[in-house]
Structures are given as C-alpha cells and as structure tokens.
Amino acid sequence: MNTTQKILNTIALICLLALGFALFSQHYLGMYPCAWCVLQRFILLVIAVVCLLSNLFRSTYFIRFFAFLSAGLSLSGVLSAWYQYNVAAKMLSCDMTFADVFMSRWTHLDAAVPWLFGIFATCMDAQVSLLGIEYSLWSLGLFVLMAIASLIALFKKNTRHLFH
Numbered sequence: 308m309n310t311t312q313k314i315l316n317t318i319a320l321i322c323l324l325a326l327g328f329a330l331f332s333q334h335y336l337g338m339y340p341c342a343w344c345v346l347q348r349f350i351l352l353v354i355a356v357v358c359l360l361s362n363l364f365r366s367t368y369f370i371r372f373f374a375f376l377s378a379g380l381s382l383s384g385v386l387s388a389w390y391q392y393n394v395a396a397k398m399l400s401c402d403m404t405f406a407d408v409f410m411s412r413w414t415h416l417d418a419a420v421p422w423l424f425g426i427f428a429t430c431m432d433a434q435v436s437l438l439g440i441e442y443s444l445w446s447l448g449l450f451v452l453m454a455i456a457s458l459i460a461l462f463k464k465n466t467r468h469l470f471h
Contacts, residue, residue, distance in 0.1 A: 311370050312361060314460035318377060318453050319358035322351040325449055334422070338442075342406035342426045343391035345417065347446050349410065349424065350384040354453065371461055378457035384450035392443040 329348055332338040340348070354377055361373035387406070410424060411417050417424050 309367075309370075310463055311367075311374060311460045314456055314463070315358040315361050315370070315374060315377065318456050318460075319355040321449070321453065322355035322358070325446075326351045326355070330422075332442075340426065341391070342404060342410055343387060344442070345410050345424050345426050346406040347384055347387050347391070347450075349414070350380055350387060350450075354380045354384070374457050374460040378454055378461060381450050381454035381457055385447060385454060388443050388447035388450055392441060392447065 326348055329340070329344070329351075333340060357373055357376045357380065361370045364370055364373075391406075407426065410426065414424075417426050
C-alpha cells in the first residue's frame with residue numbers, strides 16, 4: 308500500500324470516528340442535530356466512502372482522483388461548518404436553507420435513516436460546546452485537516468520503492 312492510499316484510509320477512519328462521535332453525542336448525550344449538522348454528517352460519510360473506494364484501484368491516477376474528490380468534499384464541509392457557525396446559528400430556523408432542502412427534499416435521508424440523518428433541532432438550538440468550543444468549530448477544524456491531508460495525498464510522491 309502506498310503513502311497516498313494510507314493517507315486516504317486514515318481520512319476515512321477519521322470520518323467514521325467523527326460520525327460515531329456525532330451519533331454518540333446525539334443518542335447518549337441528547338445533543339440533537341440541526342439541518343447543517345446532518346449535512347456535515349452526510350459529507351463525512353461521502354468522504355469516507357470515496358477514500359475507501361480508492362482501495363479498489365491500483366492506478367496512481369485513479370487513487371489521486373479520489374484524493375482530489377476527498378479534498379473537494381472536505382472543502383464543502385469547511386463551507387458548511389463555516390455557514391453553520393456564522394449564519395445559521397443566528398437564525399431562528401434552518402427551514403428552507405440549503406442544508407434542509409438538500410437533506411429533506413432532495414435526498415430524503417432524514418426520513419429514510421432518521422437515526423443518522425434526522426433533523427431534530429433548529430440551528431440556534433443546536434449550538435453546543437465541547438471543551439468550550441462549539442461543535443461547528445470542531446467540525447470546521449476537522450474538515451480543514453482533512454482537506455490538507457487530501458491535498459498531501461494528492462501531491463505526495465510515493466516513496467515506497469526507496470525503502471525496499
């Protein structure tokens with residue numbers, strides 16, 4: 308397995324751990340998600356799938372394409388978390404925002420998989436802190452780190468053969 312693939316697998320693992328923590332926060336700590344939280348869960352899941360799909364290919368070009376997709380999706384997560392923190396959290400309702408329309412009306416995942424994608428709070432009510440930092444900022448930081456890791460995977464020279 309080359310360095311790029313290892314980075315993508317690590318990104319997938321981080322996404323799944325973050326998703327697991329979000330579900331733990333919801334189902335055991337009673338921190339209910341808003342539409343923007345749920346959209347970020349969706350983005351995490353898609354990044355994980357994209358990174359894991361790269362394991363099915365041996366071609367460096369395909370693997371780098373998946374790294375490129377991961378970087379783009381991570382940037383969409385950055386935008387989503389930024390919007391949640393700076394705009395949506397100050398609104399009384401997330402209804403009819405992009406996140407609500409996308410999750411409820413386009414994908415219907417909120418109804419199909421409510422334990423994972425159900426929208427149970429308004430954006431203002433979903434402002435929750437962990438260690439004094441809002442969840443949306445934790446999410447923003449995580450997406451930034453994944454974007455950087457994806458870009459490293461995209462442009463990294465694989466040095467596997469130098470050590471064998």
